[in-house]
Amino acid sequence: MRILFMGTPDIAAACLEALYAAGHEVCAVYTRRDKPVGRKQVLTPPPVKQVALAHGTPVFQPRTLRDGGEDANIRALAPELIVVVAYGCILPAQVLAMPRFGCINLHVSLLPKYRGSAPIQWAVLNGDSETGVSIMQMDEGLDTGDVLACEKIAIQPEETSGELFDRVTEVGAGLLCRTLPQIAAGTLTPVPQDHEAATLAPMLTKEMARFHWTDPASHIHNWVRGMNPWPAAWFVTGGGRKVKVMACRLADSQGEAPGTVLRTKPLTVACGEGAVELLQVVPEGSKPMEGSAFAAGLRLKAGDLL
Known part of the structure; x- marks a missing residue:
């Protein structure tokens, strides 16, 4: 099948490699523009561009598709299908209608749950036991098109968003490749989404990652997992110091006040309900360290308020 691929980050690059x-004949790739990366702000191409260039595929990086400036080029490329994976640009109606088989999108949730930009993270943040990937026939809405195929993925109790992302990427690339021959053969039955059951997965922010010791331990545990690797869950000590938590584990509490240090090895803190062991933390201005080392640095002892 002659495919025009549109995508930007790592998951899109993995899907492109799979194609x-x-x-499959990838006639061209559309991706976002190169961005400055790192402290030295080195102009870096998106992962998808790097893959496409390695295979000798033409790459286009327009600011938008909505102004019609790319219509003639896309029409000239004559794709049978446009495949979209985390592209980051909206496809207007005239582009959606161009290919013989239309446009499909790989979305990393079981639609209509978690429409939006951060579905993997919100599945972990909400403590879900499963998520999945969906192949959707695109329409003009935000992740609202009919579902062509989906596959469920179990979420492990201690799994972080980053770890889950790696597994979802592999499953998604495989599902995409299995679905394309069915699209070409016309053997798939599109399933309309139940729009009333839809939920959203908005982009994460650093401020959103904050938690409080008055929160239940289950919430804090999910927040630490869901915000890892970015933006990382954090709290503020009584002394006003910001501390990121990269890993934690649920523990028991005997009803002590939230924020009370129960043990220092491992550093265990009472929450609104239950307690958590802080396994790895990153104090503001410091390197990652074990929670017990952080406690030793502050000379914390059982009964102190963190």
Whole structure:
């Protein structure tokens, strides 16, 4: 199948590699513009661009598709199908209608749950036991099109968003490659989404990552997992110091006041309900360290308020 691929980050790059490996003809790639990365702000191409160039595929990086400036180029490329994976630009109606088989999107949730930009993170933040990937026939809405295929993925109790993302990427690339021959053969039955059951997965922010010791331990545990690797869950000590928590574990509490240090090895803190062991933390201005080392640095002891 002659495919025009549109995508930007790592998951899109993995899907693009899978399409090449499956023998599809990728006529061109659309991706976002190169961005400055790191402290030295080195102008860096998106992962998808790097993959496409390695395979000798033409790459286009327009600011938008909505102004019609790319219509003639896309029409000239004559794709049979446009495949979209985390592209970051909206496809207008005239582009959606161009290919023979339309446009499909790989979305990393079981639609209509978690429409939006951070579905993997919100599945972990909400303590879900499963998530999945969906292949959707695109329409003009935000993740609202009919579902062509989906596959469920169990979420492990201690799994972080980053760890889950790696597994979802592999499953998504495989599902995409299995779905394309069915699209070409016309053997799939599109399933309309139940729009009334839809939920949103908005982009994360650093401020959103804050938690309080008055929160239940289950909430804090999910927040630490869901905000890892970015933006990282954090709290503020009684002394006003910001501390990121990269890993924690649920523990028991005997009803002590929230924020009370129960043990220092491992550093265990009472919450609104239950307690958590802080396994790895990053105090503001410091390197990552074990929670017990952080407690030793502050000379914390059982009964202190963190």
